[in-house]
Amino acid sequence: MRLFTPAFSRLFACLLALGALVFLSSCNDSDEPSAGEGEGGKPEVALVMKSLANEFFKTMADGAEAYQAKHSGEFSLIVNGIKNETDLAQQVALVEQMIAQGVDAIVIAPADSKALVSVLKRAQAEGIVVVNIDNKLDTEILEQSQLTIPFVGPDNREGAATVGAALAKQLENGDQVAILEGVPTAFNAQQRRAGFEDAMKKAGAEIVSVQSASWEMEKANNVTAAMLTTHPELDAILASNDNMALGAAAAVKAAGKEGEVLIVGFDNISAVQSMIREGRILATADQHGDQLAVYGIEAALKILSGEGEPTDRKTPVDLVTKETLP
Secondary structure, three states, X not given: XXXXXXXXXXXXXXXXXXXXXXXXXXXHOOOOOOOOEOHHHOEEEEEEEXXXXXXXXXXXHHHHHHHHHHOOOOOEEEEEEEOOOOXXXXXXXXXXXXXXXXXXXXXXXXXXXXXXXXXXXXXXXXXXEEEEEOOOOOHHHHHHOOOOOOEEEOOHHHHHHHXXXXXXXXXXXXXXXXXXXXXXXXXXXXXXXXXXHHXXXXXXXXXXXXXXXXXXXXXXXXXXXXXXXXXXXXXXXXEOOHHHXXXXXXXXXXXXXXXXXXXXXXXXOHHHXXXXXXXXXXXXXXXXHHHHHHHHHHHHHHHHHOOOOOOOEEOOOEEXXXXXXX
């Protein structure tokens, strides 16, 4: 028994073919944005930071999100960061995710000045605009990789020297000082250490110890405690960021040496502002973290729109003391 006539079979086959054409047409006309296109065809910018456990980078993220909210019709924003300052593998993985997602621009505060260059080269090869903020990528490695990536950020050496000069006013020739530096392979850590050294040598102070606390409060606490034991005549500690300044302050308090050992930092986070008002920390530097990412985003958008070339931009750093705080 035949269920279909030949004429019906031919009609059914034609209907199937027509349905397939309609389906393919609907797929090609999808309203979904293509890779690298944000909602409504706006450029998509990824902000990749260091540790969000550090108040400085939380402030940076808040500033970037507030800026995007005011310019929501111009671009979309993805904000992410790593668990701690030394988690280089995770930051590389974040950049790889952004490449895979097809963002239009990556604005990055690299945890290491050398280790991120390779993955950022892959990003540029995919046509993604890359802007470097906060911690400058290594110039020699960039040249070897034939990369041009603009740096938007402060002169860390100059900023640290300014903080060191404020401390120098409280020191006498021959006083003993120690430096807590950040991750040694980070350019901003190197520059802040150099700035502190410049100021202390100019003041005639004796630098008796330079040790890394990797930007972290707890490690700085432990390192400072050991410094105070090894150098009981220590007069001051210069911390390359405020997290480490907080750790140093806790160690100084535990040793019963508040008022005897002066402390300075770098970043101007709120917890340090409170301690400056209390006299437990002498000074810090404000590199305006809430605006630093914004400057980087603005640079990326200008490059994407064809309005600007990839050029470096020096951003401000201001001295913060008890007298300058509101």
